[in-house]
Amino acid sequence: MPWSRTGSSVPPTCSGRSPEVKPQGYFNAWPEYFHTFADQVGQEPRMRRPKPGPRDITQAEDTLLWLRWLDPADVRLLWLRANRKPWKPICWELGISRATANRRWQYGIAVIVWRLNGKRVPSRRSIDYIVRVAG
Numbered sequence: 001m002p003w004s005r006t007g008s009s010v011p012p013t014c015s016g017r018s019p020e021v022k023p024q025g026y027f028n029a030w031p032e033y034f035h036t037f038a039d040q041v042g043q044e045p046r047m048r049r050p051k052p053g054p055r056d057i058t059q060a061e062d063t064l065l066w067l068r069w070l071d072p073a074d075v076r077l078l079w080l081r082a083n084r085k086p087w088k089p090i091c092w093e094l095g096i097s098r099a100t101a102n103r104r105w106q107y108g109i110a111v112i113v114w115r116l117n118g119k120r121v122p123s124r125r126s127i128d129y130i131v132r133v134a135g
Helices: 056-069 072-081 087-094 098-116 129-132
Strands: none
Touching: 056 072, 056 098, 072 087, 072 098, 087 098, 098 129
């Protein structure tokens, strides 16, 4: 059964050439280190946050509803900052300057403050006024 026009029965991928020599990937030659009890004595204990209770989960769900009061672009900005993402990657992702990102973030927080205080956000006022009065 010929694989090529030359009549060779060797498949084209095995035409006598060896594969290129490449590194096999990254690996660690150090053995896994397991801490024994003697190693852990005297170390600071790791503090773990307690699991949230039903009331905590309900409060968190209620705070997510606050985002409905904002424009989708402002929601994205506030969500990224709530997840502690640094300003520089946020600015790159949204395509805005650091000052603009900070101004929009302050405005989003101010809108939430206005709404939580039971007030309507004035539509004919400047962003600076809304931020100043809310704070």
